[in-house]
Amino acid sequence: MRPQIDNNLSEIKKSWISLAELTAKRSNCVRRSVGAVLIKDGEVLAEGWNGVSDDYPNCRVAGCPRCIGGGDTGSGYENCICIHAEQRAIAEAARNGTATNDSAIYVNLRPCLQCLAICKAAGVREVYYSGEEWEYPAEVEKIYHVLSDQFAIFSRIESPAGLIVGWIPNASPIGRER
Numbered sequence: 001m002r003p004q005i006d007n008n009l010s011e012i013k014k015s016w017i018s019l020a021e022l023t024a025k026r027s028n029c030v031r032r033s034v035g036a037v038l039i040k041d042g043e044v045l046a047e048g049w050n051g052v053s054d055d056y057p058n059c060r061v062a063g064c065p066r067c068i069g070g071g072d073t074g075s076g077y078e079n080c081i082c083i084h085a086e087q088r089a090i091a092e093a094a095r096n097g098t099a100t101n102d103s104a105i106y107v108n109l110r111p112c113l114q115c116l117a118i119c120k121a122a123g124v125r126e127v128y129y130s131g132e133e134w135e136y137p138a139e140v141e142k143i144y145h146v147l148s149d150q151f152a153i154f155s156r157i158e159s160p161a162g163l164i165v166g167w168i169p170n171a172s173p174i175g176r177e178r
């Protein structure tokens, strides 16, 4: 079953997904720009973006085999040195000694299977994502749903980016610049 689009999103949830979309601008992955924020009790615990360390301008320069060679969404991660936005957010929280239990994560892309598993292990309770839908092959998708059903909330929400940049004519969509 597909997650329902929540049309009655609170303003605060819209602002968190907007923050995730802004955080995606810090990505240094050449394939796509993803941002994630971990939220608890109305506060940002950590932010994450996908890519390699700040020591490199982007993942191509860092030599990422997957990103240089293209590759399909949801596969080939064993050849990828870019960590995902969700992973960086959780790692950032760990570095700072911030507990992630009972938190919510907002991401501007449907999380991959591994990130969902890591979120689950980190005690994340609610997952919200924006962006285009994508799916694994049916048999993997089945497992994905077993996992996603374990969160108290797993919900796709419409990007509220228009609320921020809608007044700028021809504004390029957030997160697609690299």
Ligand SMILES: [Zn+2]
Residues within 6 Å of the ligand: 028, 029, 030, 031, 051, 059, 060, 064, 067, 082
């Ligand atoms: Zn990359």
Ligand SMILES: [Zn+2]
Residues within 6 Å of the ligand: 084, 085, 086, 111, 112, 113, 114, 115, 116
């Ligand atoms: Zn992921």
